[in-house]
Amino acid sequence: MATKSAPINMRVEPSVRNIIDAAANLMKVDRTVFIQQAALSEAYEVIANQRDFMLDEAAFNAFEQALEVETKADQGMVDLLNRKSPWE
Structure with a gap:
């Protein structure tokens, strides 16, 4: 079954379209393929930058140590979470 395209x-300025067309021609593809x-x-780069990161060994070790530090309870947060909600 073929998937329909969306x-x-x-709209772009003619000068922008001309630059895109020139680059598309150099790549030997049409404007639509080039823009896609x-x-x-x-899009892949933006997504990867938000979820993937690389660390050298020293930075990775520091990162792991930071994750292993014992957390302290925030008494204000504990009180808030134990408080009855206004709608209850």
């Missing part, structure tokens, strides 16, 4: 419409590839590549 339209994405946008560029947008998808950027």
Whole structure:
């Protein structure tokens, strides 16, 4: 079963379109394919930057140590969570 494509419409200045067209021609693809590839590549990078990160060994060890530090109870937060809700 073929998946239908979904339209994405946008308006750009003619100068922007001309630059996109020039780059698409250099890549030997049409404007739509070029824009799709560029947008998808950027989207993957944005998503990866939000969830993946790399650390060298020293930074990783410091990160692990920070995770292992015993947490202290915040008495104000404990009181808040034990308080009866106004709607109860």
